[in-house]
Amino acid sequence: MRILLATDAWEPQVNGVVRTLTRVIAECRAMGHEVEVVSPDQFKTFPLPTYPEIKLAVGAYEPVQERFKSCEPEAIHIATEGPIGLAARRICVDWKLPFTTSYHTKFPEYVSARLPLPLSAGYAYMRWFHGPSGRIMVATPSMQEELAKHGFRNLSPWTRGVDTDLFHPRLPDEPDVYAGLARPIWLNVGRVAVEKNIEAFLATDLPGTKVVVGDGPQREELILKYPEAVFPGARFGEELAHYFSGADVFVFPSLTDTFGLVILEAMATGAPVAAFPAPGPIDLIPGSNAGALASSLDEGLREACLKCLDLDRKVVRAFAERFSWRACAEEFVRNLQPYPEPEKTRFWRRLRRLARLRRRSAQA
Template identity: 35%
Template sequence: MDIRVVTETFPPDINGVATTLGCLVAGLRDRGHRVVVTCPAAGAPRDLGEGDEVRGLALPFYREVRFGLPRRRAFLAEWREDPPDVVHIATEGPLGASALAAARTLDLPVTTSLHTNFHAYARAYRLGWLATPVVRYLRRFHNRSANTFIPTAKQAAELEACGFERLMVLGRGVDTERFTPDRRDPELRASWGADDRTPVLLHVGRLAAEKNLGLLAQSWARAQEINSGTRLVIVGDGPERGRLERQLPGAIFAGALRGEALARYYASADAFLFPSLTETFGIVVLEAMASGLDCLAFDYAAGRQLIEPGVNGLLAPFGDSVAFLDRVPDLLTSASGRRRERAVETGRQHSWEAIVDGFEQNLLEVAERSMPQVSSREGLA
């Protein structure tokens, strides 16, 4: 297949959307497909292989996030000259909207993904009045595609109730060769002031208002009431980092990490705190489990899909901060050792290979359904 992927984010960007797309694109290319990626230029060089970086702008209140400018005419010219078998649009910004318009004008098969809980983000930034128009826009955007990929069945059911159509559940995977307990590093733990008996809590993610970071701070305070030596390591960057550093002067802030360095941080901690309430999935939970961490999350998205409470991690009812805090002491007990072993087993069951297989099959089916229409157009040309 000849596949064009249009996205506002792609590696080396550090977020779940970029991680997912990077793995999907690599997997498709390994299977012999031509995949051309179009995305905005970033601060760091991108290794797109065959692809294009286009003009983009950073969000004024969130400089780490960029969006691409519309380029409908450019897409029309490129795809008329070299028509793809299918167009996949991963983000709904101006770049994605112009790609959708161009694909429909040319009658090209197009699929989309819904990766980000935009209406929940609007509420986190005290823009709740935007939630309804945002959902309306997203529904119109995605319903114009052949299929929309969504991470979990629960989210698919919720979106269907809001009028979204033709939803396909596509899970998330993890690189179990990279994210493994074998990367545990005593020297790294020592740099945190921790030995084998020191509990180390880890959080990985964007440091932004929508991530419910106040509960992260409360969780560490609860842990310190039980063991005053408990360390908190925070991996990530974002607009809330400065405030958090002032609020948590004893925490270790590692900044944004990727690759082997990130894998070492995961494996060198003991437990993972994930207080976010705005994820469509939360791929960091899967990475933490594959690395052998005892995870505490809310009962939705990745938490609901991956964690069996008390068996391979801990869950709190969605939005119940008191229950979340009540489960923090359990992270510090020796009983968590068995849960960590089971977490690794869970991680190993979610390879990217199976996820790419499902994605590839769906794109093939969408492309094949359009073939008679393509033949008809060619006959009329």
């Protein structure tokens, strides 16, 4: 079927949302679906205040409207709550088109971490945005429960996958990216920003060396505050995989992620994961023998890290192999709820007729 996907998160952004969408789109196309993507690179943009890496589209409504008309989608998915997502939502509501959304980011928590706005305001906006959605796709059971408590409805599971070919246990001939550093190596990968709670990791008393791979607005501040830690910057592809596979333990201190793709990427290389009991880790780690959770959301990270040193890396890898991007894409397609063929045909025929009448009126 023809799928229109509207997203404010797209390349060259480097984050879990972009990785999820690009992989799912590739899998959908491989399954024979036609996917039309509406993304910021197709518009004039301006940098998001306090987060210049994220570009927001300007004047999106009319161009998005034209994309709807030219694509005539059989299913519509709105992935994000920014300008492009808002434009697509408005069109769907005005034209009475069914659509689905996904909850990738704990937006209210992110905003509250950066601006003096209460969580209640952020959740009020998110409930308004996702309210008309036929299904809100959510990555984990704990996030479903949390959103249900905040008054969200029509929640459906949409799990994630991992590239087990790229992220694999370290091979003997691979370079040692940690040469000369004291072991054990404690690794964190992701955006270096306040909402990722990286300072909780850096402040934890651990033997060996802490390494933070990534870039972001808090990086320079943390480099100055924690000179004993190593900050190699952002890494990609095989080089990033080497950082994962060479680490002794991956530490994931975030309390605001909805899943945390880097957890699976670390596990796929055999690196066990230490984390707080927040959405994502609490859904993946218990009973997996692939990591350890802290005792609470603010204590016990050191003990979880040290427990991970005793875990079998082969067992860790085997757990990650249960997750595939094809299964993720299949679940996405099942959630789309394409509208019935007669209604779909009738709507787009009526829309084309109206467009012809407008053109004739303009010519007259």
